[in-house]
Amino acid sequence: MQGPRPVVLSGPSGAGKSTLLKKLLKEYEDVFGFSVSHTTRQPRPGEVNGKDYHFVTREDMQKEIDAGEFIEHAEFSGNMYGTSKGAVQAVQARNQICVLDIDIQGVKNIKRTDLNPIYIFVQPPSMDILEKRLRDRKTETEESLLKRLTAARVDLELSKEPGLFDLVIINDDLEKAYSELKKMLLEEIKKAEESRKS
Numbered sequence: 382m383q384g385p386r387p388v389v390l391s392g393p394s395g396a397g398k399s400t401l402l403k404k405l406l407k408e409y410e411d412v413f414g415f416s417v418s419h420t421t422r423q424p425r426p427g428e429v430n431g432k433d434y435h436f437v438t439r440e441d442m443q444k445e446i447d448a449g450e451f452i453e454h455a456e457f458s459g460n461m462y463g464t465s466k467g468a469v470q471a472v473q474a475r476n477q478i479c480v481l482d483i484d485i486q487g488v489k490n491i492k493r494t495d496l497n498p499i500y501i502f503v504q505p506p507s508m509d510i511l512e513k514r515l516r517d518r519k520t521e522t523e524e525s526l527l528k529r530l531t532a533a534r535v536d537l538e539l540s541k542e543p544g545l546f547d548l549v550i551i552n553d554d555l556e557k558a559y560s561e562l563k564k565m566l567l568e569e570i571k572k573a574e575e576s577r578k579s
């Protein structure tokens with residue numbers, strides 16, 4: 382039997398990817414492992430280096446990219462983000478299903494690799510609600526917020542490409558969205574639990 386597939390969550394900034402992911406990682410802490418990305422953006426209050434992200438300088442990240450240490454990387458809202466080979470290997474070494482939270486450029490780049498994940502797009506109920514959630518989160522400057530909203534409009538159009546995503550979840554009611562996520566991942570969860578028993 383084929384092992385469980387990794388999972389990619391993508392969607393506009395503020396759509397609720399981290400919120401859904403945190404619920405999944407809490408309920409299935411042995412089953413799923415988060416791929417800790419690198420970023421050149423500043424940490425937000427409460428974010429932990431090495432847990433939420435590897436916070437690095439642009440210079441250091443570029444060096445690692447040039448050395449071939451990244452599976453994918455992208456520029457988003459004025460900062461660099463990327464998934465290192467080491468981030469994915471660390472999760473796989475723990476025998477967990479690797480979950481990536483990446484933007485849509487990352488999705489397109491991962492499609493060129495042999496990772497073969499399940500691709501899930503988390504969509505906000507509307508642009509107005511997305512803006513309200515991002516403003517209420519109080520993590521962005523006005524400039525960064527506007528950049529993220531512009532990127533969101535583009536992402537929502539790009540996400541319509543047939544076959545790009547295996548599932549689109551509209552994150553209106555959080556519990557409903559989370560149930561849809563779990564339903565999609567049920568087979569992979571079963572496979573992971575079986576392989577952990579043997």
Ligand SMILES: Nc1ncnc2c1ncn2[C@@H]1O[C@H](COP(=O)(O)OP(=O)(O)OP(=O)(O)O)[C@@H](O)[C@H]1O
Pocket residue numbers: 392393394395396397398399400401514515517518552553554555556558
């Ligand atoms: N279904 C929901 N209903 C109401 N608020 C929500 C819902 N889902 C998430 N939120 C809130 O919306 C905000 C954005 O969510 P979150 O940070 O998870 O988004 P994200 O997609 O991970 O964003 P980013 O890509 O910027 O990291 C958070 O404050 C979160 O608490």
Ligand SMILES: Nc1nc2c(ncn2[C@@H]2O[C@H](COP(=O)(O)O)[C@@H](O)[C@H]2O)c(=O)[nH]1
Pocket residue numbers: 391392393394398418419422453454455457462463464482483484485486487488
């Ligand atoms: N292509 C990649 N995108 C990534 C990665 N890690 C995070 N992201 C995406 O960046 C934006 C902004 O994140 P934020 O934490 O600054 O709000 C969001 O869409 C993430 O999905 C990555 O390694 N590669």
